[in-house]
Amino acid sequence: MPVTKSDSISVRSAGEVVGVRHLVRRWAVELGLSLVEQTKIVTAASELARNMIDYGGGGTMTAEALDDGIRKGLRLIFEDHGPGIPDLQAALRDGFTTGGGMGLGLGGAKRLSNEFDVKSAPGEGTRVTIVRWKGAS
């Protein structure tokens, strides 16, 4: 999948989640995503950025603009080097939380994305990738 543009930002504190939302919004607008598509990926990004801070000790978000000649999309990669997720199945379930939140972050971000992938190894960290395609509803 050809990446036409790429950028990374570091996410260390809760105050930086606003910056994540603004970057994702700007890129989603540039790629021509509809308002609902923009709102979904910005919200998913907000959840995943907060997860990185709350559970992964902070990390990095990489944004990639995708264009294969037929469709355009936005890929976001959230990577931390925290403790990792011991039970991924449980973590994807709504209401599952170990940090006092509502437990909607991971499952919610999955529902808000067209593509979703999570890789985690105990002690090494977590990497969540989401993609939203333009016009994919």
Next chain:
Amino acid sequence: MQSIPILKMGSFLLVSIQVDMDDRTAMSLQDDLTSAIVKHRAKGVLIDISSLDVVDSFIGRMLANTAAMARILDADTVVVGMQPSVAITLVELGLSLKGVRSALNVERGMELLQSIARQNLAEADEADAGHEK
């Protein structure tokens, strides 16, 4: 961190959130609102979120908690002006904002608060009349 102004209108408080809130701003709004309810003995709180283009689970939880705290302090909360794209996203995210009353716009929100206040007053009168018998 920005502070969000709380306006007093009769026995109601009016808040219009015009900025993309970071977590600290959201938490301090929750604290300020609960203090203002007690200080002004407010009967209702109207929160206008028509300028918000994102409500994630953190802000959603803040709205739900604020409504719950207000209820314990004898005030009702109405959230107004949610953008359709935000409503669609919130439901898909899995956040239903249970316990938070909503209205389409500020005007309808004020009407709702007034009608709740009248209803509460009527119920209080009825209870009083019952005691006198």
